[in-house]
Amino acid sequence: MEARFHRPAALLIISLVALFLWFRSSPPFPNKTPLAHGSQPAFSSGLNYTRLQPANSTLGFGAVVAISRANSPRQEHLLFAGNLTGIDITIPHQPKWSEDDISKFKAEKDSRITRGSAMAWLGHLNALRWFLDSRHETVIILEDDVDWDIHLRTVQVPLVSENFQRLTSSRDTYWGDLTKWEILYLGHCGDFFSVDDWEKLQHTTFPDDTLLPRSRMHTRTRELLESLDIYEGYRMLHRSKWPLCTFGYAVNRASARRILEELAPKETEGGCQAYDVRILEGCRDLDYKCYSANPELFHHIQAPSEITNANDGTDDAGRIERTGVVTTTNIACSARSDSFFTKDPATLKYLQQEIGEKGHCLVDHMEEDAKKPF
Template sequence: MDRRSQRALLLVLFFGVAVILYRSLGVTDHIRQRGGRYKVAPDDHTSLQLDPRKLNPANSTLGFGAVLAVSREGSPRRESLLLASNITEIDITIPVQPKWTDEDVNKLRADRDSRISKGSALAWLGHLNALRWFLSTDLESVMILEDDVDWDIHLRTVQIPTAAAAIRQLVLDKTSPEGNLAHVPKENNFWGNISTWDILYLGHCGDIFRPSSWTSQVPRVLYPDSTLPPRREMHPYTQKFLNSIAVPEDTRMIHQSIFPLCTFGFAITRNAALRLLTDIAHKEAEGGTMAYDVRVLEGCRDLGLRCWSANPELFHHMDMESEIALATHPEVGQGGSGGENQEKAGVDDKGRLKTLRAGAAPNIACGARSKSFYTTDPRTLEYLREQVGRQGKCLKDIEEPGSKVVPDEDRYEGPGDPRLYR
């Protein structure tokens, strides 16, 4: 064999050994690019076969110490929020907010190059108030909702139990972080060992990222969820995103957060709440921060918070009048959060998914805050609690497209009967 052939053989052997070592170290990400677009190999996914019938419904606080709502005194959103919580049997606590002053807003602003509007600052202060309420108790975790969010009627009975099972699977082999914790929680609970996570983004306006970020190094669990809306009825951006990373139809996933926008509904532990209040989100970052949720995202992405996202989300905001916009520009009356542009699929100027139609929340199949469920009659409320909340029947008014009359034996005929249809 001449010298040139020997050199070629050595090069082949060298590259062969290099490839074997590369794969054995587990650094391949299995992301394959085809036709200029990234696709994720199916074997990248860790699938969890869950039978919701074998899982007990969550308790009235969804497995957390409490469910809090950030809502100012006199908010017009409260009535429908509390009615939905009553129908789905979720206990919501609303911490009392003080009347915020201009001095409070100015203390929150960055010392230089502040970018936050007055409305966003007031919303930020409301969130900090909820965190202080949490730390004034002996609770280990809370779920914090914004008062304009909607959720599916199957949230407590199906969606939360399956999401919690996925979280337990993800943190099963994880231990507490090194170092001293301000609070040492119990080893195990409904949401796994909560010393192993900081924030659970169960509600957001899109943890959407480039498929090239979806490598095998991102921990995740996928599981079937028949309560999701059909893919074709989801927000177009969500459809495109899920298809781009090869998530099957009728499948939800829990994954390490990558770019979670909005704090519509997120769970938090005591240690994480303390960090937000004293280190991360106690005020606007120097150089400016557009909103509280952006600062929390930065805490997850850049500052060491251990965050997980449900995708698609379990909570999303409805098309309601923007209190942030009204607080910032009180001279401008609004009939919704987007007017004619709301009919166009897309995102707002901050990258958040917009609602597509009035009174609806993206990616929620049967919202608990549907106008069809409005009632002030106690007997009608009990009927809704049984039929909608416990049995999961998505009742609709007869005027709604595709509705069917409820059989006579199922229809409530007492005082205040809202003539519900499904």
């Protein structure tokens, strides 16, 4: 009799405890905007990164290619960061561009491109030709001064791939149906637009705990996310609107050929400031099928610009730049941090396990926080 009397109360207590633990382990409602254009988000039971398979060493593409001139001092740290995080980076041979190469490349009338930007543009075209000469179906092209988070291969790329497949309704390959996209911006220096534009763009948002806290993001990135009412800790994936900088962009064979033959074989008549501006024009004005991860997964490090060096100290304007931040813009735990760099094989092996595989950021955050502007 006594046992029967207490059983309902015990069951009630157990149910309440279970309900409390379930709510405690679940994230807030994932999204104040539709998960995909025109659809409503579903309630999430929480992030579970153990279900994610890390991307392969080429991030699900046929190759990861870096544009870099011969004997560039940037290559050592670039390749170290790749080795640290398990990314296989190929650096195709790049010719030493002559003044004749640059002269033939420039528009015959009203050229606006600088010598440094022309050389960088030729480097991108060289990488695209290398890709088309290979047997790969896709490639992601990086500039040699880019940085990324230590979770790029293990968490960030798998999340972007998974959500890109959903956004484009295709699981044909790791990056979906290759006929549905032409340029995929995983690295850029901003793709900004208005709330009205956002409602019209095909898009999705998803949680990513590896994102830098919004208070530490670049001001313009933070303002964009806040204007769109995106939750803290969520990344966007959307049809590109105004993607500037080609820090890390993927193409397939059809789109690479189209860029080489139609869009950017040389500076357009009337002049163009840079390769990334011309690619932006393709996305914005010529209906190229471009998509952007926002915030970006790749951003450039604080280092002397090759373009600036070639231009005797001047640089192109209009791109969001670092503003005194010691770590890389919009990157939480930099793979190219000086704190990680080593030439000792045993230390490298330890760092590969702790940082690259386990995702432990071994940087002293107290020290880093003291350096960051608020």
